[in-house]
Amino acid sequence: xxxxxxxxxxxxxxxxxxxxxxxxxxxxxxxxxxxxxxxxxxxxxxxxxxxxxxxxxxxxxxxxxxxxxxxxxxxxxxxxxxxxxxxxxxxxxxxxxxxxxxxxxxxxxxxxxxxxxxxxxxxxxxxxxxxxxxxxxxxxxxxxxxxxxxxxxxxxxxxxxxxxxxxxxxxxxxxxxxxxxxxxxxxxxxxxxxxxxxxxxxxxxxxxxxxxxxxxxxxxxxxxxxxxxxxxxxxxxxxxxxxxxxxxxxxxxxxxxxxxxxxxxxxxxxxxxxxxxxxxxxxxxxxxxxxxxxxxxxxxxxxxxxxxxxxxxxxxxxxxxxxxxxxxxxxxxxxxxxxxxxxxxxxxxxxxxxxxxxxxxxxxx
Amino acid sequence: xxxxxxxxxxxxxxxxxxxxxxxxxxxxxxxxxxxxxxxxxxxxxxxxxxxxxxxxxxxxxxxxxxxxxxxxxxxxxxxxxxxxxxxxxxxxxxxxxxxxxxxxxxxxxxxxxxxxxxxxxxxxxxxxxxxxxxxxxxxxxxxxxxxxxxxxxxxxxxxxxxxxxxxxxxxxxxxxxxxxxxxxxxxxxxxxxxxxxxxxxxxxxxxxxxxxxxxxxxxxxxxxxxxxxxxxxxxxxxxxxxxxxxxxxxxxxxxxxxxxxxxxxxxxxxxxxxxxxxxxxxxxxxxxxxxxxxxxxxxxxxxxxxxxxxxx
Numbered sequence: 173x174x175x176x177x178x179x180x181x182x183x184x185x186x187x188x189x190x191x192x193x194x195x196x197x198x199x200x201x202x203x204x205x206x207x208x209x210x211x212x213x214x215x216x217x218x219x220x221x222x223x224x225x226x227x228x229x230x231x232x233x234x235x236x237x238x239x240x241x242x243x244x245x246x247x248x249x250x251x252x253x254x255x256x257x258x259x260x261x262x263x264x265x266x267x268x269x270x271x272x273x274x275x276x277x278x279x280x281x282x283x284x285x286x287x288x289x290x291x292x293x294x295x296x297x298x299x300x301x302x303x304x305x306x307x308x309x310x311x312x313x314x315x316x317x318x319x320x321x322x323x324x325x326x327x328x329x330x331x332x333x334x335x336x337x338x339x340x341x342x343x344x345x346x347x348x349x350x351x352x353x354x355x356x357x358x359x360x361x362x363x364x365x366x367x368x369x370x371x372x373x374x375x376x377x378x379x380x381x382x383x384x385x386x387x388x389x390x391x392x393x394x395x396x397x398x399x400x401x402x403x404x405x406x407x408x409x410x411x412x413x414x415x416x417x418x419x420x421x422x423x424x425x426x427x428x429x430x431x432x433x434x435x436x437x438x439x440x441x442x443x444x445x446x447x448x449x450x451x452x453x454x455x456x457x458x459x460x461x462x463x464x465x466x467x468x469x470x471x472x473x474x475x476x477x478x479x480x481x482x483x484x485x486x487x488x489x490x491x492x493x494x495x496x497x498x499x500x501x502x503x504x505x506x507x508x509x510x511x512x513x514x515x516x517x518x519x520x521x522x523x524x525x526x527x528x529x530x531x532x533x534x535x536x537x
Numbered sequence: 538x539x540x541x542x543x544x545x546x547x548x549x550x551x552x553x554x555x556x557x558x559x560x561x562x563x564x565x566x567x568x569x570x571x572x573x574x575x576x577x578x579x580x581x582x583x584x585x586x587x588x589x590x591x592x593x594x595x596x597x598x599x600x601x602x603x604x605x606x607x608x609x610x611x612x613x614x615x616x617x618x619x620x621x622x623x624x625x626x627x628x629x630x631x632x633x634x635x636x637x638x639x640x641x642x643x644x645x646x647x648x649x650x651x652x653x654x655x656x657x658x659x660x661x662x663x664x665x666x667x668x669x670x671x672x673x674x675x676x677x678x679x680x681x682x683x684x685x686x687x688x689x690x691x692x693x694x695x696x697x698x699x700x701x702x703x704x705x706x707x708x709x710x711x712x713x714x715x716x717x718x719x720x721x722x723x724x725x726x727x728x729x730x731x732x733x734x735x736x737x738x739x740x741x742x743x744x745x746x747x748x749x750x751x752x753x754x755x756x757x758x759x760x761x762x763x764x765x766x767x768x769x770x771x772x773x774x775x776x777x778x779x780x781x782x783x784x785x786x787x788x789x790x791x792x793x794x795x796x797x798x799x800x801x802x803x804x805x806x807x808x809x810x811x812x813x814x815x816x817x818x819x820x821x822x823x824x825x826x827x828x829x830x831x832x833x834x835x836x837x838x839x840x841x842x843x844x845x846x847x848x849x
Contacts (some may be wrong), residue, residue: 224744244747251748257741261763274750318749 174235174325174358175200176221181230181240183216183382190216191382193230198326198360198375203352205373206362209405213382215330218362222328223247235325245274250319252329256311258303258318265290265299268317275322289317292351308336312344316351326358333368345372366406370394378402388533396530397515400522403450409479411450414486415519419444427516430485432464435511437529446519449486453479455510456491458499462506468499482507568824574817582813596630597814599623601640601805601822605632640819643801648826649712650797651781654719658776659769661720662727663735667757669728670735671743681732684725692722693785703790710795718790719780726779727772734768735761770837774830781827798823 176198183191191213198204206214219225221232223244232240239247250271258267265286272282290296293313298306303314312332319327332348333341349372352359363369369376370390377387378401386398397403403411416429421442426435427449434449458480466482466489473495480491480499489507499505516525526534545553574582576593605627608616616633619625627634668674669681699718700709708714738761746756762769788800802819805812 222748224747243753244744245750245752249748251745253741253745255739255741257739257745259742259745259760270746271749274755318745322749 175233176235176326176358176360177231177233178217178221179231179233181217181220181227181232183213183220183225184228189382191220191227191379194379194382194384196377196384196387198358201356201358203349203372203374204358204360205369205376206360206379207366207369207373207376207405208364208379208385210364212379214362214364214377214379216382217379218328218330218360221326221360222249222251224251248322248324249326249328250322250324252315252319252327252332254331254334256315256335258306258311258314260303263300263302264295264306264314264317267303267314268299268321271318271322285321286317289321292320293317309340309344312336316348320351320355320357324357326360329359329361331362331364333363348372367408370406378405380405392533395513396524396533397450398524398534400448400450400517400524403515403517403524407452409453409490409492411452411515412456412487412489413517414449414451414484414489416447416449416486417445418447420447420516420525429464432462434464434509434514436514436516437512437527439516440526440528440531443516443518443525448517448519450515450517450524451509452513453490453492455513456489456493457508457510458491458493458497458505459508460506462508464507465504466507468501468503468505471499471501571817571824572821575814575821577814577817579812579814582817583811594626594814595623596626597812597816597818599626600812600815601818602638603627603634604636604638605630606635607632639796640798640801640805643796643798644822646712646791646795647781647797647799647823650715650719650795651777651826653712653716654723654780655773655777657716657720658723658727659773662724662731662772663762663765663769665724665728666731666735667761669732671740681729684728687721687725696786696789699786700789710791710793712795715787715791715795715797718786719776719783723776723779727776730772730775731765731768734765734772738764767837770834774834777830778827 178197179195180193181191181195182189182193194213194217206218208214216225220227220240221234223239223242223246227240230240231238234247234249244251259270262270268286268289269282272285277285286299287296290299293316295310295313295317298310298314303311306314315332329348333344336344345368361369361372373390375388376390376393378385378393380401386393386402393402394406397406397411400413403413414429416427418427419442420427420439422439424436424439424442426433427447428434429449436449464484466484468480469483469488470481472479472481476495477492478495478497478499480493482489482491482505484507491507493499512529515530516527517523518525524530524534573591575597576595577588577591578594578596581588581591581594582597603623608631610631613628613631613633616628619628624634665684669677674680703709703714703718706714708717742760742764743753743756746760747753751759782799783797784799787797791797791800798819802816802823805815805819
């Protein structure tokens with residue numbers, strides 16, 4: 173198993189830049205998520221790490237060795253494809269043993285290894301079956317078997333659950349995570365599903381338009397997004413942005429939204445012009461004593477909580493409140509925010525202003 | 538009793554079945570005629586009304602493979618009683634065998650040129666199709682169109698330039714020349730057909746093989762080729778049928794050493810009268826290799842000719 177380090181990696185396809193100067197580190201044994209919307213460059217990044225694409229520039233280190241321009245066959249890694257890519261002309265056992273055969277492992281040992289892997293994945297009874305008739309879950313397990321049989325330095329997975337139906341996906345994601353915990357293998361996992369990334373990942377990289385927007389543990393990314401894009405992409409419903417104009421200097425402790433003053437975590441940097449007051453829906457409270465008002469336009473009942481959509485002078489706001497609160501469409505209610513969780517964004521660049529609250533997360537890299 | 542809506546009624550099945558049989562009879566009739574004529578005697582072959590029931594004779598086949606000299610009854614007497622069955626057949630015509638005919642050689646030329654060009658076409662075609670399918674090639678679409686454009690006029694339209702080129706290069710009447718010519722004509726078809734088949738094979742299979750530690754060539758050889766077998770087989774049949782049946786270039790460019798069977802068979806007619814049974818025998822034998830090849834690869838062929846018609 174190994175640490176993987178990406179330094180200033182860039183990939184151009186003709187005049188189109190798929191990935192621009194990405195840098196991050198996957199620590200040994202980590203379950204690492206590459207998250208982003210489709211076309212953001214996450215799959216290209218993964219393919220470059222695996223050697224299926226060669227970077228236009230930049231370095232990739234696996235276990236300390238620079239492998240950026242090496243072909244996949246020399247990187248000693250395993251890759252699980254979204255469509256599994258099981259060799260259709262071979263049975264399950266042959267599929268799993270294929271990576272060992274390329275390494276010239278003796279036949280008896282191959283057999284032993286395949287049996288071992290089959291046992292781990294609980295697919296011993298289908299070893300002699302052709303891959304054509306397998307269910308999605310079994311295909312997934314065979315693909316995993318082919319990946320783990322060789323004990324590679326790292327596993328790369330490109331939306332491995334994307335081809336499964338919803339119910340089974342949940343089950344497989346648990347199975348995958350359990351497998352990772354048992355083997356302790358460095359795993360890089362690509363997904364566009366923020367929930368999956370938060371559930372399974374030790375660390376997450378959020379990408380957009382070929383740029384790494386933020387990189388860190390799930391909770392830090394959720395609580396202290398570095399950009400508006402991350403704030404929007406992660407969490408459902410996403411973070412609210414109350415748009416306002418103003419000038420905030422370093423050291424500012426409060427902002428004024430439509431004549432109501434809200435305290436914010438002390439800013440360590442300043443900005444002026446269009447600004448966004450970012451707050452998560454669960455940090456919005458209904459409080460009739462507040463002078464900041466919103467009109468209820470929709471109520472979504474979700475069991476223990478409800479999502480309330482409100483119109484305010486600074487734009488639409490969603491609040492996640494207890495279902496016990498009685499709210500009706502058309503009501504005008506006062507709003508109050510948990511000020512400790514607020515992030516101010518610069519509207520033009522989308523970047524979060526550094527404050528005392530988020531500086532620990534956002535300044536280390 | 539309930540009936541499925543999609544299951545055809547027995548009457549529809551019966552009707553469909555009889556249409557198929559009728560069509561089969563119509564298409565097979567000329568074939569049956571040729572095969573039967575090969576086993577007729579020359580007089581039966583030209584009898585009017587045509588004979589359906591006749592005494593089979595191998596005269597046509599013997600005549601096909603031999604050169605004969607007509608001799609006087611006296612000389613025939615002196616030659617003594619024939620020992621071999623084919624000698625006997627020739628004796629009955631008042632002739633003796635003077636040597637082998639060239640049919641064997643011509644047939645063998647057809648085999649070399651037909652299968653040789655098919656093999657070459659498959660090797661080059663698969664490689665080119667793979668490259669077009671998988672790699673970023675500058676001007677890819679233009680190149681593919683250019684390759685296709687070689688099909689846009691009948692090959693025979695360029696027969697005179699080719700004849701002159703072949704004469705300059707010393708390729709006239711050589712096996713190599715004919716193999717190259719048929720390969721050139723068939724290559725555009727095979728590149729286009731095979732590209733379609735290879736496009737259908739997900740690239741992830743090769744990538745999985747690359748990750749598993751195989752080189753690009755190994756991945757191509759061990760993963761892509763088995764997947765493309767159907768496409769290769771059906772393309773090979775198309776190529777072979779063209780090269781095997783080709784007549785015009787064969788007449789123009791071959792006369793001796795490399796002459797194939799198609800231009801040779803009609804010349805049999807001129808040897809000692811209108812010897813239709815020998816012509817029919819030559820045609821019958823000529824049919825065999827393509828038939829065998831097609832039957833061997835038939836399960837691929839069916840998939841190949843319906844290619845693209847059905848979504849998997």
